[in-house]
Each structure stands twice: as structure tokens, then as C-alpha cells.
Amino acid sequence: MKDSQNVVWQERAEKAEEDARFYRMIFEKSTAPTIVIEADYTISRINERVEELLGYSKEEIEGKIDWLRFAVKEDLERMMRYHHLRRNDPAAAPGEYECRLMNRDGQIHDILIKLDMIRGTTTSVATLVNVTAEKEVVKTLRQREAEFRAIVEHFTGFLYTCHRDYRLAYINGPLGERTGKDANSGPCYEVVYGRTEPCLWCENDEVFSGKTLEVERLDPLDERWYSIVTTPIGGEDGSVLLRQTVMVDITERKMAEERMRSRAALLMEENERLKSSMKDRYRFHGIVGKSPEMQCVYDRILQAAGSGAAVVIRGESGTGKELVAQAIHGLSPRADKPFVPVNCGAIPETLMESEFFGYKKGAFTGAAEDKKGLLEMAGGGTLFLDEVGEIPLSMQVKLLRALEGNGFRPLGGREHVRTDIRIIAATHRNMEGMVAEGRMRQDFFYRLHIIPIHLPALRKRTSDIPLLVEHFLSAMEHDGGLPKLDARIMEAFSKYTWPGNVRELQNVLQRYVTLGSLDLPLMEEGDVNGEMRPGEIQNLKERLFMREREILMETLRRCKGHRGHTAEMLGIDRRTLERKMARYDLRGE
Ligand SMILES: Nc1ncnc2c1ncn2[C@@H]1O[C@H](COP(=O)(O)OP(=O)(O)OP(=O)(O)O)[C@@H](O)[C@H]1O
Structure with missing residues (x-):
């Protein structure tokens, strides 16, 4: 047991x-x-x-x-x-x-x-x-909440949140100051907008269904424009608890837009006026010509003036490319800002960067003071790049960068400069060919080639010659009136090929007015001098004068206007060439 x-x-x-x-x-x-x-x-x-x-x-x-x-x-x-x-x-x-x-x-x-x-x-x-x-998480969340609260409180715009029934949940400091009220003073439409019932533009239900809405409106309380963005604030389960509204004063922007709009309307009006008054346009902003070819050019000028995009004017030397560029600038909203023409072929490669971008004092020996570059000089206006095909590849990259909004740095400068310029380029060269041969960057070509305008050679629009003759002769001062040009001479003019185009016509007429003789180099239909001034034989001095001018013109043309090459070909130094060019009123671009 x-x-x-x-x-x-x-x-x-x-x-x-x-x-x-x-x-x-x-x-x-x-x-x-x-x-x-x-x-x-x-x-x-x-x-x-x-x-x-x-x-x-x-x-x-x-x-x-x-x-x-x-x-x-x-x-x-x-x-x-x-x-x-x-x-x-x-x-x-x-x-x-x-x-x-x-x-x-x-x-x-x-x-x-x-x-x-x-x-x-x-x-x-x-x-x-x-x-x-x-x-730690709670602490971070608290910190974040405090930061957000500080941001919201210091936000200079107005901010409030409210419930579905328009009861305010929160208003930030600036809105409290503006209204002199707090979130308990009444519904949002009363406190914020001084209304007795919900605002007509307020899409309360839309926001509480999860949408963000934005309106721009003029507040009658202070007569200022506000951008009003309303967003839903959600709970964790995806429901919308509150509606948050942020109001930012955009009066300045609205006014600038308004100014732009009225300026654009004025321009449109001006364009329309020009178009209608010029169904048979004989002149257009200093450009003379009534041929159908020139009517097309005038239309393109109007188009370009209204657009602000880059323009390329193509055409032989002396066809009036610079004149067209000036007309575009003059008709554009930039008209009261500078028009800066630059002959790219005349700037030695080594000086290109300093010419375009400028330099700071001490940037190199001889830089005694700051110098603004062409880009800065044309700020707000138009930079006219004549003979754009002469810009070397290395410079094309830098220019492109500056034009794409990245700005540029003057030589010896530390800060980037950004300017707002419109580019109008001109060339007598075949740009596509240059791109294919690698002498022009493709991106540079496309950046410029947005609105192309082609200027026809004078031989292609001989119907404009009488008008141009009249235009130039009446602009030239001459004692005792101007000699008349008879029909045969006009006929000879219309048969001539005018390799120097309108500029050549202008020079021929200038010589006629100053020397009394009409001389057409390379005239195809014989010499009309004798017929024009019967009985008068040119003396040796006059003949030599004409001959020398002719040789200079021809050589310049062959050397595509390059003065160094022309001087070399003629066996004279460059300064002598330039003196002679000035005497004979020749341009050597
Ligand atoms: N249609 C025209 N009406 C009046 N003048 C003109 C016209 N075309 C050209 N001219 C005049 O001819 C000259 C040459 O014109 P412009 O310099 O504009 O030509 P361009 O094509 O720019 O020449 P380049 O290529 O050699 O620089 C100027 O004096 C200009 O005023």
C-alpha cells in the first residue's frame, strides 16, 4: 500500500x-x-x-x-x-x-x-x-508634421481646408490676416470670398469624388487675379476627408499676358492692314518690287514677324537679304529692341568667340575693360547672322548651346549670361550641301532653318527693274534733275543677268548719276553707253575708272567676297583693296 x-x-x-x-x-x-x-x-x-x-x-x-x-x-x-x-x-x-x-x-x-x-x-x-x-517613426512623423505646418504657415499665398459641408477646418496665417477671421468664423465661401452662398465656380462634389481642380479668377474683394487649386485630402481608406484650396496671386502674370495679347492683336491688325492695302504691293517696309515672287516674299515676312521662330533668308548676294531681316524685325513685337547685324564672314575665326560672347577686363592682353558680345547687345531684340555659312563648326556648337537657352560665358567671365534673342540668318550658300559635306552641323542647321525665305535673283523678276530704277534714281541727289533712261536701255537692263542683283543695279545707277555714263559690265546685248548719251565719248579717265571697278567687282564675286583672297588675286594689299572698294562703293562680303 x-x-x-x-x-x-x-x-x-x-x-x-x-x-x-x-x-x-x-x-x-x-x-x-x-x-x-x-x-x-x-x-x-x-x-x-x-x-x-x-x-x-x-x-x-x-x-x-x-x-x-x-x-x-x-x-x-x-x-x-x-x-x-x-x-x-x-x-x-x-x-x-x-x-x-x-x-x-x-x-x-x-x-x-x-x-x-x-x-x-x-x-x-x-x-x-x-x-x-x-x-522613432512617431518622432519623425511629428517632426515632419511640424515642418509642414511651418511651410504652410509661412506660405505667402492663401491656403485653407474645409469639410464637405463647406465648414472650414483650417486657414493659414496670411489668409487669416487678409480676412481678419479664423477657421471657426463660418463656411469657406463666407470667410474667404465674402459670399452668402457657395461659390458658383466651386466644384465641391467633384473634389470630394477625388478630382483636383484649378481655376483662375478675378477676386472682386481686392480686384486681383488668383490661381485657385483645390485638391482632395484623403484618409487611409481612400475616402476624401477634406478639400484643400491654395490661392496664389497671379495678377502680374495676367497683366503681362494681357499686354501681350493686345500687342499681338495690334500686330494682327497691322498685318491685316498691310495685307489688304497691298494686294498689289509695290513696296513693303523699304523693299521695292511688285513681281509675284516678291509678293510671296512679303507674305513670308508677315508670317515670320508674327511667329518669333528662327528664320533663314536664302538668296544670292545683293538680293536684299538684310533688308528682309530688318523688315521682319520691324514688324515683330521686338521692333523697339535692338536689331544687330553681323557679317559672320568678316570676323576672323580667332576673334569669333570674343565677338559673339564678349569678354571681361583682363581676359587677355589688351582687354582693358569689359566688352559686351553681339549676343548681349542684341538682348531682347534680333541678331542678324549674315553669311551664317562662314561660322566655323566649333563656334556653331557654342552658339547652338547659347541659343538653346543654356547661356554663355564671356571670355574671362565666371557667370553664365542668358539672353533672349531672335535669330535671323542669311546665306547665299547651299546649306544642305554644307551639312552633307560636314561643314555645317545638322543640329545647327535645324535650329536655324525653321522659317526659310527664299529671295529670287533679280534676273528672275525683271518686272521689278523699272520700279527699282525709279526708286533708286529718285533717292539719288543730282543737280539739274535726273537723266531719263529710254526704253532701249530698260530693255537692255531686263536682258542683263545682274550677277550682283539689286546692289549691282543700285551701283550702276549711282555711277550713271555721278559720272553721267551708263556702263554695264558683262552686258550681253552690246554696249549701250553710246546709245544712251549720243555724241558723248567717255574720256580715258572715266573709262579706266569703269574698267577698274568692273575688275574689282568680278574678282570679289569670284572670291565670294573674301577680301584677303581678292587682294591676293589682284596683287594688291588688303588696305588698298578696301580703299578702292570704298571709292567705287563696293561691298565685299
Ligand atoms: N527689293 C529691294 N528694294 C530696294 N532696295 C533693295 C532691294 N533689294 C536690295 N536692295 C538694296 O540693295 C542693297 C543690297 O541689299 P542687301 O544688303 O539687303 O542684300 P544682301 O542679300 O543682304 O546682300 P549680301 O548677301 O551681299 O549681304 C542694299 O542697299 C539694299 O537697300
Whole structure:
């Protein structure tokens, strides 16, 4: 009997031991750091997670270290208070609270402690939940909220949020100042817009269905224009909680637009007037000619003037390319800004950069003071690049960069300069051919070749010759009136090929007025001089004069206007050539 009793007790003891092992294992392997605290603060047991959290081993802690040893100074008093309360008046002690514990390395963790007493003892069990990361997130969110609040408060525009029923939830400082009211003063339409009912333009339902809306309106309260952007503010479940409205004063922009619009309307009117009054246009902004070819040119000029895009004027030398460029500029909104013509072929390659971009004092020997470049000089206006085909490839890249809005740096300068210029280019060369031969960059070509205008050679529009003759002769001063040109001469004029185009015609007539003789070099139909002035024989001096001029013109033409080459071909120095060109009124581009 006694033996069987022993067996029962033994079995019970074994079961109890097994249970204890089981619970011990659960305690040990629990994923939450757990500690057992005695009444005198001693830690009697910890699990593995506590070892990880506090950096001490079981052997170092259990029965040896005081629980309060890990508490930070600021929390100490509170933790002691709870410890006693829990043992004397358990209902009054909090079941969980937050505190900060310091580990072996001095690292501080934010811990949420959940505590319970072991019934019938003065021992408590505490589970420690490390909430450091969560606390950090909350802290960052708070910081961010404070930043946003500061931004919103300092935002110079007006900002408010309101509920679906127009009740205001928030108004920012500037709006409060403007209205002298706060968010509790009434619905948005009353406080912000001084109305007695919802604004007609307010799409409240649209915004609460998730749409962002923008309107521009003139506020009758202060007669200023506002851009009003209204956006939904959503809750986490995707519903719209509030409507946020931002109002930015755009009065200046609106007025600038208005000025532009009226200027454009004026220009349109002017263009229309010009078009209608010139069904049979004989002259157009200083350009003379009534041929159908020139009527097309006039239309293109009007188009170009209204557009602001880059223009390329193509045509032989002397066809009036610069005149056309001036007309475009004069009819465009830039008319009151500079028109800067530049003959690209006349600028030595080494000086190109300083000519276009300018330089700063001391940039190189001889740079005694700052000098503005052509791009800056033409700021707001038009830069006319005559003989654009003469710009070397390296310079094309730099110009392109400047024109694409990247700006440029004057030589010796540190800062980038950006100018707003319109480019009109001109050339007598075959630009496509130059691109194909690699002498013109393709991107440069496309940047310029937006509105091409082709100027016909004079031989292709001989119907304009009488008008041009009349135009030039009447502009030339002459004692005793102008000699008349008879029909045969006019006929000879219309048969001549005019390699120098209108400029050549102008020069021929100038000679006629000053020397009294009419001389057409390379005349195809014989010499009309004698017929024009019967009985009068030119003296040697006059003949030599004409001959020399003719030779110069021809050589310049062959050398495509290059003065250095022309001088070399003629065996004279460049200065002598230039003196003679001035005397004979020749241009050598
Ligand atoms: N249609 C025209 N009506 C009046 N004058 C003209 C006309 N075409 C050209 N001219 C005159 O002829 C001269 C040469 O014109 P312009 O300089 O504009 O020609 P261009 O084509 O630019 O010449 P280049 O290619 O040699 O620079 C100027 O004096 C200009 O006033």
C-alpha cells in the first residue's frame, strides 16, 4: 500500500518536473524578453531575449543584478513607485507603462513593460516590448508634421481646408490676416470670398469624388487675379476627408499676358492692314518690287514677324537679304529692341568667340575693360547672322548651346549670361550641301532653318527693274534733275543677268548719276553707253575708272567676297583693296 502510494507521489513529482521543464522552455524560448522581479528589485530569472536586449548573460543577471540598475535616471522614481504600488495596491498600479532601459553598451531602448504579479507571491513577471523603432517613426512623423505646418504657415499665398459641408477646418496665417477671421468664423465661401452662398465656380462634389481642380479668377474683394487649386485630402481608406484650396496671386502674370495679347492683336491688325492695302504691293517696309515672287516674299515676312521662330533668308548676294531681316524685325513685337547685324564672314575665326560672347577686363592682353558680345547687345531684340555659312563648326556648337537657352560665358567671365534673342540668318550658300559635306552641323542647321525665305535673283523678276530704277534714281541727289533712261536701255537692263542683283543695279545707277555714263559690265546685248548719251565719248579717265571697278567687282564675286583672297588675286594689299572698294562703293562680303 505504502509502495503504491510512493509510486503515485513519484509519478506526480515526475509530472510536476516535466511541467516545470515545459514551462521553463516556453519561458526561455518566448520571443518576448521576459524577466521575473522579486520584491527587493532583484531579477531572479530572465530569458534569452533579455540577454540580447540588455547585453548581459543569465549568469551575470539572475539573482545578482537589481532591476532598477537598467532604468534611466529620469524614469527611476516612477518605476520604483509602480513596483511598490503593484505589491501593496495592485489595482492602482498600471498593467503596462513605457520607460527607457539602458543596455551594457549605454544604448537606450524605449520599452513598453507589461507586468503581472505571480499570484500568492511578491514576485512579478514583466514582458519587455522594445518600441524604440516605433517611437522613432512617431518622432519623425511629428517632426515632419511640424515642418509642414511651418511651410504652410509661412506660405505667402492663401491656403485653407474645409469639410464637405463647406465648414472650414483650417486657414493659414496670411489668409487669416487678409480676412481678419479664423477657421471657426463660418463656411469657406463666407470667410474667404465674402459670399452668402457657395461659390458658383466651386466644384465641391467633384473634389470630394477625388478630382483636383484649378481655376483662375478675378477676386472682386481686392480686384486681383488668383490661381485657385483645390485638391482632395484623403484618409487611409481612400475616402476624401477634406478639400484643400491654395490661392496664389497671379495678377502680374495676367497683366503681362494681357499686354501681350493686345500687342499681338495690334500686330494682327497691322498685318491685316498691310495685307489688304497691298494686294498689289509695290513696296513693303523699304523693299521695292511688285513681281509675284516678291509678293510671296512679303507674305513670308508677315508670317515670320508674327511667329518669333528662327528664320533663314536664302538668296544670292545683293538680293536684299538684310533688308528682309530688318523688315521682319520691324514688324515683330521686338521692333523697339535692338536689331544687330553681323557679317559672320568678316570676323576672323580667332576673334569669333570674343565677338559673339564678349569678354571681361583682363581676359587677355589688351582687354582693358569689359566688352559686351553681339549676343548681349542684341538682348531682347534680333541678331542678324549674315553669311551664317562662314561660322566655323566649333563656334556653331557654342552658339547652338547659347541659343538653346543654356547661356554663355564671356571670355574671362565666371557667370553664365542668358539672353533672349531672335535669330535671323542669311546665306547665299547651299546649306544642305554644307551639312552633307560636314561643314555645317545638322543640329545647327535645324535650329536655324525653321522659317526659310527664299529671295529670287533679280534676273528672275525683271518686272521689278523699272520700279527699282525709279526708286533708286529718285533717292539719288543730282543737280539739274535726273537723266531719263529710254526704253532701249530698260530693255537692255531686263536682258542683263545682274550677277550682283539689286546692289549691282543700285551701283550702276549711282555711277550713271555721278559720272553721267551708263556702263554695264558683262552686258550681253552690246554696249549701250553710246546709245544712251549720243555724241558723248567717255574720256580715258572715266573709262579706266569703269574698267577698274568692273575688275574689282568680278574678282570679289569670284572670291565670294573674301577680301584677303581678292587682294591676293589682284596683287594688291588688303588696305588698298578696301580703299578702292570704298571709292567705287563696293561691298565685299
Ligand atoms: N527689293 C529691294 N528694294 C530696294 N532696295 C533693295 C532691294 N533689294 C536690295 N536692295 C538694296 O540693295 C542693297 C543690297 O541689299 P542687301 O544688303 O539687303 O542684300 P544682301 O542679300 O543682304 O546682300 P549680301 O548677301 O551681299 O549681304 C542694299 O542697299 C539694299 O537697300
